[in-house]
Amino acid sequence: MPASARNALDVGTGNGLLAAALRERVPSVTGIDIDAAVLEYARAETDRVTWLQGDALTYPFRPASFDVVASVATIHHMPDLESTLARLAELTVPGGVIAVVGLARSTRPIDFVYDLAGLVEQRRYRRLASSWEHSAPVVWPPPHSYADVRRAAARVLPGARWTRLALWRYSLIWTKPSL
Ligand SMILES: C[S@@+](CC[C@H](N)C(=O)[O-])C[C@H]1O[C@@H](n2cnc3c(N)ncnc32)[C@H](O)[C@@H]1O
Numbered sequence: 001m002p003a004s005a006r007n008a009l010d011v012g013t014g015n016g017l018l019a020a021a022l023r024e025r026v027p028s029v030t031g032i033d034i035d036a037a038v039l040e041y042a043r044a045e046t047d048r049v050t051w052l053q054g055d056a057l058t059y060p061f062r063p064a065s066f067d068v069v070a071s072v073a074t075i076h077h078m079p080d081l082e083s084t085l086a087r088l089a090e091l092t093v094p095g096g097v098i099a100v101v102g103l104a105r106s107t108r109p110i111d112f113v114y115d116l117a118g119l120v121e122q123r124r125y126r127r128l129a130s131s132w133e134h135s136a137p138v139v140w141p142p143p144h145s146y147a148d149v150r151r152a153a154a155r156v157l158p159g160a161r162w163t164r165l166a167l168w169r170y171s172l173i174w175t176k177p178s179l
Pocket residue numbers: 011012013014015016017018032033034035038054055056057071072073074077078136137
């Protein structure tokens with residue numbers, strides 16, 4: 001998070017957990033989700049975030065209007081990976097940051113090693129915590145592989161930091177070059 005961040009967007013906010021957490025650090029946070037029902041949970045949680053129902057790919061935000069554009073477990077719901085990443089970049093101010101935690105499909109031996117670690121971790125979490133039941137559609141398996149994500153990020157977000165995580169996830173952090 002840039003220390004100077006004044007506003008943030010959570011794309012595919014779901015029940016709004018990330019947006020509410022961002023609001024602890026940033027004065028203005030918007031959470032957008034295409035699904036009206038999940039937003040009801042978010043609205044019930046806090047009114048300190050601006051909740052929007054709509055498609056993040058087409059919603060009429062002004063370009064370059066957010067210091068932080070974040071998204072968790074959402075971009076595999078969207079039809080085209082590269083144009084989704086390009087849309088997130090379009091919404092980010094120069095010097096701002098995109099932070100994505102995404103899900104992808106395993107295709108290479110190393111992916112399956114991470115998957116195995118994920119299974120162990122998932123068992124541990126299931127013992128420690130309850131899971132969130134939501135009404136939003138589930139997209140599984142993800143349409144793109146981890147390798148696809150790395151390639152798309154290299155093309156659309158050059159210099160992005162890509163990290164493979166357990167629990168079937170990866171993270172992408174990219175700072176938009178200043179003008
Ligand atoms: C798996 S949920 C993740 C929710 C939340 N980010 C989390 O981590 O708990 C994916 C969310 O993305 C939303 N979504 C899918 N396509 C979208 C789009 N084009 N614009 C906005 N939200 C979208 C779905 O409605 C769903 O709530």
